[in-house]
Amino acid sequence: MVISVIGVGYLGAVHAAAMAELGHEVIGLDIDADRIAALQAGRAPFHEPGFEEILRRGLRSGRLRFTTDYAELEPAEVHFLGLGTPQRKDGFGADLSHLESAIDSLREVLAARGGAPTLVVGKSTVPAGTARRLSDQVEQVEGVQLLWNPEFLREGFAVQDTLEPDRLVYGLREPEGPQAEAVIAMLDAVYAALLAAGVPRLVMGYETAELVKASANAFLATKISFINAIAEMCEAVGGDVADVARAIGMDDRIGAKFLRAGVGFGGGCLPKDIRAFIASAEEHGVGEALGFLREVDLINERRRARTVELAGEMLGGVEGRRITVLGAAFKPDSDDVRDSPALDVADRLMQAGARVTVTDPQALANAAQRVPGLTVEAELAAALRGAELTLLLTEWREYRDLDPTWAAELVAAPHMLDGRTVLEPRRWAAAGWELRALGRSAPAQATTPTQTATSTPEPTAHPALGPVGPAVAPTPMPGRTLTSA
Ligand code: UGA
DSSP states (O other), X not given: OEEEEEOOSHHHHHHHHHHHHTTOEEEEEOSOHHHHHHHHTTOOSSOOTTHHHHHHHHHHHTSEEEESOGGGGTTOSEEEEOOOOOBOTTSSSBOOHHHHHHHHHHHHHHHTTTTXXXXXXXXXOOOTTHHHHHHHHHTTSTTEEEEEOOOOOOXXXXXXXXXXXXXXXXXXXXXXXXXXXXXXXXXXXXXXXXHHTTOOEEEEEHHHHHHHHHHHHHHHHHHHHHHHHXXXXXXXXXXXXXXXXXXXXXXXXXXXXXXXXXXXOOSSSHHHHHHHHHHHHHHTTOGGGGTHHHHHHHHHHHHHHHHHHHHHHHHTOOTTOEEEEEOOSSSTTXXXXXXXXXXXXXXXXXXXXXXXXXXXXXXXXXXXXXXXXOEEOSOHHHHHTTOSEEEEOSOOHHHHTOOHXXXXXXXXXXXXXXXXXXXXXXXXXXXXXXXXXXXXXXXXXXXXXXXXXXXXXXTTOBTTTBOOOSOOOXXXXXXXXXXXX
């Protein structure tokens, strides 16, 4: 089939290359000429394992190309919309302007099809009601139908998630009837290889499909904030959140995934999607129903503040002190620093007067661009040299596997703050480190008799984690520097 993908950011670029991989002829479009030039030259504009390979394969096959010119999309039978829907500058809601202007530009292309069956497929994350509103516009053109097909890919696994998704969701104006069948058959033809491999396909109304995506991200964010709330409790009573997570995760109904406590979630999706969900619920008069997501957001914010506070406790004040931050990306295997907890904490420490050096295997260029004045160092050994405190804030494999004896020889003082609950406390203690982690007791305290269920330790002065202090709960600011897309 001939397919277009409009908006080749993270989602769109991967989708375009993956569709070419499935054998379709694909034209990717973006208004960003630099991005188009890079993609057309076979260069990935972001770090994503396996992406450059399928991009180059698609270009070489002649089935994949990129353009900035809408007129070139005329032969396409199916147009995918992969545009970003960032948080609005003036509030929690989603900014749909990129999507709306793409629809405007597309209208002429659709009219030129002369009534031939054409499908427009939305993949962006949007508030419920958006698809119906947009369909009123595009379906005015004869032969055109709109379908909403949310995307669930994770950065770092984007290629795999696109080619082997858990499920395909089709949102339709009317999910049943002869018209629905024709629309479904057309998208089935695009995804034929996936369906043949047994990927489940669920058909539903527009609003339900939009809610599936919003609910999935809200649930994941809630799960992370849940375990981070328990981390706060662990700090108060002297428990170990990693053990709590391991034990409750063994219950199938709970599941072990997304229960890793630490500095919390970031990125271009979860934070802005829960805020857009809150805004949408309020607009529909059911704000109370999703009120708990505000708490999810606040717990997440508090972990960042607590990390900065704990760094201060470990050093007896951060001003003028040399601090090394391991990680800038919002998660490993990505160079994305949008609303990255690691970069946010590094920035806060810098603002508090610390001499901060940040290292990351992939994200330093993006980090330096986002936080002007940040000291970055690509080499791990050089970054560690002379550090009085080291913080592990993005769990790249090289940091998880760091040899504590080797690292101890480089730093000025062996103090480590594990912000991702990934380092083995005993191993680090044995190599002479003071290791502190969010929500975790130090090994010595973990085995003392006072750590029993019947003991009632002083909540504000845990021996391993120090005073918890008053909960710092800054209201998340819409459109903060580190939040904008
Ligand atoms: C998220 C969803 O997982 C995808 O399904 C969705 O398609 C995507 O958003 C989107 O809407 O486009 P992504 O932003 O790539 O994917 O990242 P996640 O893997 O969800 O991680 C988000 C954040 O949560 C990261 O900062 C990560 O470090 C943090 N996290 C994750 C934790 O703090 N603890 C965990 O246990 C898991």
